[in-house]
Amino acid sequence: MSQQENTPSSQENTTKTIWLDGCFDMMHFGHANVIRQAYNLFPNVKLLVGVHSDEEILRHKGPTIMKANERYEHVRSCKWVDGVIEDAPYVTDLEMLKKYNVDYCVHGDDISFDENGEDSYKAIRQAGLMMIVPRTEGVSTTDIIGRMLKLSKYRELVAQGIDPSGIEELKPQSEVDQTCISPYTRTRQHYPSVNQINQFAAKTSPPPPGAKIVYVDGAFDMFHTGHIEFLKAAKKLGDYLIVGLHEDKVISQFKGPHHPIMNIHERLLSVLSCRYVDDVIIGAPFIVTQDLVDVMKINIVVSGTVLEPEVKVDPYELPKKLGIYHQIESPCKELTTTNIINRIIDNAKRYEERNAKKQAKEVQGIANLNN
Incomplete structure (x- = not known):
């Protein structure tokens, strides 16, 4: 599969409607960067971002950390986004793209797999509407969850009276986890530039x-x-x-x-x-x-x-x-960084299982594509 199914022409000045969709769970700068890249594919772009519901993500991927309304509003606040389509299907639908007069659909160069291990964008690729941008190295939702689970384990040891400072894998600045078996989940070091x-x-x-x-x-x-x-x-x-x-x-x-x-x-x-x-x-x-x-x-x-x-x-x-x-009165008193960390820690086993399941599905999906 080529890195980019379609190459935009710098000469085209007409407004292009671009579609991008995803979970955007615990939205981070990697998510923002794929949005930024999609926005800059053409001189004039109307960027629509579809965000999946909690139910769709649970079915295809596992439980979310952030609730649907939190994810919708976060994406809506991104400065490159022109419109948010709530409850977008996990498997991108050609009819949905036609409904919004979409010219191209964009995704990172990591393949998204549905609940059956199939490429979520298969129909879009076959229709010639797919454009690929590089994924952002150095960050992933899975990696961030891992950082918080590390914090959870650190707290458990402290509560038991055990000094965790000598445990290498629990050090705050320890090396990137190399145990990940999927290239889409394994996170490289982030090098700011x-x-x-x-x-x-x-x-x-x-x-x-x-x-x-x-x-x-x-x-x-x-x-x-x-x-x-x-x-x-x-x-x-x-x-x-x-x-x-x-x-x-x-x-x-x-x-x-x-x-x-x-x-x-x-x-x-x-x-x-x-x-x-x-x-x-x-x-x-x-x-x-x-x-x-x-x-x-x-x-x-x-x-x-x-x-x-x-x-x-x-x-x-x-x-x-x-x-x-x-x-000013804090608009979302119930939503703080501490609250999000506690969501992860309180459901640590669920998210560890989710991450393991996600990796296994990606590895199998890649193997199927290469056969």
């Missing part, structure tokens, strides 16, 4: 003269709908939204080992993909300083009502004194 950051920073620009600049900060670990709804609300308070990302070591100081789940480069790409974000400060100070306010010309500093209980200092003392601090 300036080029990749520039690609994700596209569609951003400096604040216009006189713009009211809003500043928020935090870990934004496991970037999720709770974060997105907060950013959306903060953006409404001004014209230009700057997000300050805290360094990994700062987060680990008050959250403990294995935090953050995603490192600062991974978190940066996820935040940059959000349509409400105008700029990001990498390694922002944990305590908002006068220098930060002056240099970035910040007019308002915003925080939510869901704050880390481990933090014993007030990082917003200065903005409060300056009269530029504003607290």
Whole structure:
């Protein structure tokens, strides 16, 4: 199978309707990158993203971590997405593409298999409507689940009075898991690059003269709908939204080992993909300083009502004194990074079984295609 069934012509300036679908469970920068690539295939693109229901994913793949409405809203917030089709079929349907006047269907170069081990895009390939883009190395939902399961095992040993610091596979920065048997599940090391950051920073620009600049900060670990709804609300308070990302070591100081789940480069790409974000400060100070306010010309500093209980200092003392601090009610109090981690830990066995089943199906599917 060729890497790309159809090659776009740079001369074509008519708007092309592109279809992309998937689970988008615990949406990460790899998901955002395939969306970005699809959006940039032609000079003018209308990008429609189909998102599968919880029931469809359970049938073909296994239980989801994020609920359907959480996944729909996360995809909808991605700055390259023009429309979201909810409850899209897992096996991509030609009739669905015709309904939305789709010119091409896009997927990464990892093959998606249905519950029977068949290529989910077989009909689309046969119709000549398939376009392939490279999958993003260095991240996968399976890998992220693995990171959280590692945290679960770490906590279990600590609770039993066992020091896990000498156990190599439980170290926060241990090597990438090499036990994965599927090439689509096995995750290589992520190597952040300036080029990749520039690609994700596209569609951003400096604040216009006189713009009211809003500043928020935090870990934004496991970037999720709770974060997105907060950013959306903060953006409404001004014209230009700057997000300050805290360094990994700062987060680990008050959250403990294995935090953050995603490192600062991974978190940066996820935040940059959000349509409400105008700029990001990498390694922002944990305590908002006068220098930060002056240099970035910040007019308002915003925080939510869901704050880390481990933090014993007030990082917003200065903005409060300056009269530029504003607290907004956290839109999704029940959805936090800790909540998502607990979903995984509470259902660890189910997700370990899901990952094993997924790998076995991929290996068998690849073998069938090669026969």
